[in-house]
Amino acid sequence: MTNAPIYEIDPEAFWKDPYPDLKQLRANAPVAFVPQLGAVLITRRDDIFANEKKIDIFSSTQPDGLMTRLMGQNMMRKDGDAHMAERKAIFPTVSPKTVKNVWKAQFIEMTKATLDDLHPKRQADMVLDIAKRISGDALRVMTGLTNMTWQEMDRTSQGMIDGCANYAGDPEIEAHCHDCTASIDSHIAARRPDLQANPDASLLSVQMQAGLSDEQISANIKLAISGGQNEPRDVIAGAIWALLTHPDQLALVQAGQANWMDVFEEYARWMSPIGMSPREIAKPYELHGVSLAPGDRAFFMFGSGNRDERTFERPDQFDMTQDHGPSIAFGAGPHFCAGAWAARTLIADVALPMIFERLTNLRLAGDVPFGGWAFRGPLSMPVAWDI
Template structure:
């Protein structure tokens, strides 16, 4: 690790650890330059919480290979006492190694096997009708008010929260409370400022207490939902792994709410924003709904919800002539991979007719997103409802992003939804 805190010239002064720099959205031009000139870059850590630098991977092929390799751990490595998937080290046994997104195999895979049946196949498809109804209800209310709305606050946020609440089995009486918490917090931090403060800490503790109580109820009165599986399920006794702890169950319930809310919330809003900014693509989709599966994949490629995930090198690795040492932090930048010129034709063009689209918006390798079936269903059902009722989406003011480099978060997105002449 280096003590030199001066940014490399190739970054042009852009500090990837500076949350405020992401308030203008993802720096795609910077990533294009890094792919060309410095695909494996050591970034000084002056603005990271612990002051440690980190490696930046920006090419699709490098990220795919690293994500599949045991040389890079989601939990920790080398002589680090912490780890996890954020730039800053998170404490081992509290977050790293407890949250299954910050856990390595074999335990990570055993938990995936436990949860997978509750988010795939017939279970996922069983959510279609209630989610379709939620989308229709929210759009109908917006159109009844004249079509002017904040797309995030009035539509995407409510739809995403209700969908994950259905999946988890949270009572409808709790949905408003969960929505209020989600509007204030993004994980541990204040959604508007990107920092931890007294308010965000209070909300996070309230969410944690809520899910402890919810899982306690599910243990007593289980149902066909994800929270019941997490409350009562047992991992296979393989590889000498101990049973799930209460801490793991409770902490991962909060994680499932956060990820199941955050990703669809932002992807749906960003996708509709792309369609509003490319009206010819929206009209093409209106004329030919058979393009919907390709449109979903292009939205995912164009607007991945997570700019990066961090890993820790478990041993010394040489990549493109650079030596990554055991214990070094390594970051995978998904938006850059999704616009890699070596993989995608015309990557800077938003094209819902794109047929070859190996995007990495659900990650890749061991930590490929567990809920990708539900996510695709969620996006598709909302777009179908929009196509049924709306002829045009018009932006009526500036789109405001949160200062956050871990999630691409739209805060404000004022729109006018122009109703279709004949609702389907």
């Protein structure tokens, strides 16, 4: 059992805004045990960057972890050769070449369809009506589950996210998560015959072609849906909110002094859509005088590391003029997000420029609440525009 200092949080307040607590932890207890989360939080950027690579100590293999129990043992919950074998198997789906040559044109077509449908209405919810649909449609084609609606893609993604963050053990949340994973499995089963006869570049198809087991295929598609839906959804909507509430930053883009990729990278640093990645301590280790013992649970707090005062000039500000290069929004070790290139293309190359071009005089039309610390983003975002 760890001897880490204890830091108490108010779970509700931490969910609404974790940054004040994370700032206190970085300053006074960079390795601390939080009873309400049942884990040791590692909060400084350089500590996360260095230690995430030490897979012999900070193990991703967590057979009793929430993600493994609810979604199966996907490649994120494997280390070493087992992880790399599955990462290699899915690479044909997420490689820069496939994203450019196969998926980007479909991203453009789907985004155009969404904006064409909504444009005459002159108002919508950026999260619920636009970003959710763009993200869901992209995942439908990339996973191969074209028999699933974008609404069901989002529902199942959110259900799994809620399940994996259900550290309080709420039985209703767990039951809903099981319902969502069952839905995904049924859609996988229905698509298999066609992809067996007509293989393509989708995640389901390339895993079948690589000979992965049914369990591996199912777990990795659930992983892709759990992260590949909420993160683009939250970054599309969140980055638009950031630009609309920081007109000086939007002016930089409009003047050509910053580009859409700068928007994406700085927003992902500032409001990390993936705020945490869990690990299990595999052997005794000491960090900042804190002893960690085998079996202890540790959280790499990406959202905290991305606001570390030791690394970033203005960590609490959305400011594209500062260096966001040290950001760890996609991770820092062998588990660096496999879908990073697809996310950058969908959001920075397609969604953001198309939304601002199509929705003239885009503006906020109400309050925009945010929530989450393991996964963070806007919950709703009413907007309006001119015809």
